Amino acid sequence: MDMEDKNDILLKQLFEQAAQQQIEDNGFTERVMMNLPEVKESRVRCYTRLWTMFCVVIAILIFWLISGWDMIEGMMTGGKHMLINTIEVFMLTAPTTEIEINPWTVVLLLGFVLVFLPYQTFRKLSATL
């Protein structure tokens, strides 16, 4: 047996105990978890905030440039007149007009009421439970 093998055996014997040593956690993991940085999340949050601010500024600029308030006022007035006209026309013609009912419209409406609405309700309920 040469010197190198003897050294190996001696050191393996001495290090055997050290190799099996397990260090108890003793709150180390908690300390690490408490000191973890929020680098990525805060960066994402920062970008989201900047993007929202950018969109708000652009929207205000466009609104101002195209005289948005006048447009809204015009739409409201126009919409009011249109609604009144439609009601007037309907009230005058309804008693004498035959309304044709498309069977596909009925199927679609029934499908919406019987399938889609219960599905949505079920989804919301399962998400809350």
Added chain:
Amino acid sequence: MASIGDIALVTQVAVFHNKQAFDQLVRKYQSPVRRFFLNQTLGDEQLSDDLAQETFIKAYVNITKFRGMSSFSTWLMRIAYNVFYDQVRSKHQTDDIEDSTAAMRQTASTGDSNMKMDIHAAMALLKPDERTCITLQLIDGYPIDEISKITGIAENTVKSHLKRGKDKMANYLRENGYGG
């Protein structure tokens, strides 16, 4: 290669920022990482825990860089190795380690028969790279190719460090009554 359990945890941390998953990884690997630092700093528990904490924080921040080409423990030990050598490079920490080396030598010379203290005293004789290679092989059980991956040192140089380190330690330990 990385184990499937570790990959699943790493994926959860990287994709969903799942801190619970990272908590499990820290619990699993805290012992070998802290033991590695404890041996590098020759038993300085406070410094070891600080360096281990820094290692896990760096692992968390850079977790998306883990590609699964080696085991998670090898990747983590590579970070630990870099953290330790960053500390060694700074003047202040080098002084600390030199102080603890001197303290270990002093402890050994005052006749403390504790085997652990003797091992640390023997390790204090080694150069930092020799000490790292010795502890990674004899305590953490890594083969030479893994030690090479962790330290970034060529395999032949790792073998040289191991040979020189073992000779120095064995001579010191024999002089102090070990090995007949």
